Amino acid sequence: MPTIYLPIVETSPITKQRIVIDPITRIEGHLRLEVTIENGVVSDAWSSSTMFRGIEPILKGRDPRDAWLFAQRLCGVCTTVHAIASVRAVENALGITAPDNARLVRNLVEAAQFVQDHVIHFYHLHALDWVDIVSSLSADPNATSSLAQSISDWPNSSPQYFNDVKGRIQALVDSGQLGLFANGYWGHPAYALPPEGNLLAVAHYLEALDWQREYIKFQVTLGGKNPHPQTYLVGGMALPVDQTSSAAINPLKIAQLRSLASKGLDFVSKVYIPDLLLVASFYKEWANLGGASGNYLSFGDFPNDNSGNPASLWLPQGVVFNKDISIPPQPVDQDLIQEYVTHSWYSYPEGDLSPRHPYQGETIPNYTGPQPPYNYLQVEGKYTWLKAPRYNDQAMEVGPLARMLVAYAAGHTRVKDLVSQVLSKLSVGPEALFSTLGRVAARGIETLVIAERMGGWLDELEANINNGDLAIHNGALWEPTTWPQNAVGYGMTEAPRGALGHWVRIQNGKIENYQMVIPTTWNGSPRDHNGKRGPWEEALIGTPVADPDQPLEILRTIHSFDPCMACAVHVIDARDHKVGNSRQTLYIQHV
């Protein structure tokens, strides 16, 4: 059970209370929410990252060609995306164009990362917000089998199969080690799936683990991911392409990749998407909840050629303002990206009210918060280690929903087609997209379009090899003697959880300044100089909370954004060996 700090001041009747969600999975917390609840509904929210994560100072003075090696250490889940953003930033600064094979390999590694990450997010983080594991114990395996067969032709669907899964859950419960799942909010009134839906989802939770173990080989083959990618290189990839070498990308490897890509597509189309539609159909009220400010930013990704032109991006780049997807998205002008530190634990030399572009970015810590342990942050002042990025002075949501809305507005045929299909299956209108449920659906749609696209890139790679085009690295500007004295560049990519940008200034062959704006800085942004909330803060307003001791509804919306907080600190906590002890601190105070 969570540690609950009882009210310091008892007032009656209780109309307004403030709760804090601060998981302590490491030595320090990293992501913390403070929320006020009035009459059972969230009335205000503050999002905070309580751990400093500026990698930028470590990079100053280093060889820009090495930056990606450090950048990828920032996070254990986002290694690939930091590597690509860093390499692109340096290539952009120095005017280097990577060969076509490098473009294709990068697209493929990134695509596999998206597919894997989204599936894992759905089953291992987000599903348990909608799926009550304990309820699955009262499911009828025969009825579960019928349900499974009514939504998909995935072969694992017999009554025996579901009976076995139920047995495994029962065994876990009987062993007294619900351990794994001991901290869930099981039995919470906001769970709406029937027991059979819950059992089906738990079965696929388990299957997804086996699937990901196999699917990860795609990235290992191309990225040398073990678990950090090792094949990135400014100017291309450090991976030979050669028909005759067994160590290189060769026709045999391409055949293996094709088989893995096809297993990926199979799982997504036959398991993930049907499950998503099933779950969503029981939670349609979430189509009216959890929308943020209505502004969406996508840097776009997966270039179709080496021109560097945003128009060549297969997933389009653009900005949607005020939920308007009836007109084409506005082009992205990276000059309009600025970061405020008004409410962040940093200071700018000229004062904290005006913003800075990442090229001029400063990471000067200025912690003014309370010394731990504390109950509440001082949200009127600075309250987080995240800066507040703004585009044209607007807070922007980034991530799958932003990408799918930008793609929709830009007329991406397959995305439009799938969005329409999903809306019609759920019998909801387009306004449902701007919500928590919209975010969940967009992630699934995106996984499917990307999984479908991978075969085409493999075809292109194979055709290049067959035509004798084996180039994968452009070393013309490798030596620092070939570089200008001063150079600036940016690298943009889409991480599974949203737009990621790295900005680099190079002087005399060394990094003079390095700044990154990560997706969660956009989504988890604090207020800016105008007091305008960040997307999470905005999205939580109006969320009903049935039981403040178990704020399941808040987790639903925050998880729908797929937060990426610093995974920087992974210290094993040995002070408490009790299996199932809660890792969450939950303070409740009536205010």
Place this chain on the structure above:
Amino acid sequence: MSDIKRKVVLGLGNLINKDEGVGIHAVYRMRTFLGPIPGVEWVDGGVAGLDLLALVEECSHLLVLDAIDAGLPAGTMVELEKEQIPRFMGIKLSQHQVSFQEVLALASWREKLPSYLHLLGIQPADISLGLDLSPVVKTSLLKMSQYTRNILSRWGIPELVTA
């Protein structure tokens, strides 16, 4: 692939947070110091979460080296075996909070935990941003190497049994 039985020394942690990276430092140093040992893999696991499940389940023998918060003085080394290693899964706000303990918990539920499972942990002094280990933790690395040797010889690695 459950038939694959690997013997792995796995370093965990983050190189950019000083002592937090002690497990990774240890893996690289010992690999250099001890030289290649047939049948034993040295793996830099970084801060990967669920990605490590496949590796864990493929091991018959697994030794994890990590920073560990045991509430002890900085530099103290802790040795845990099998059931002593905490396994749990908490309420989390991010899938980035999938901890190694959770990977162990999942492997355990799937009945695929390595038969030989050890953890050597060092209590960090400083986990702020930076690349270097603190002096006290650096000193403890030697002890970690000796214990690693001992564990590997208990695994019956011939080079070390005779050493």
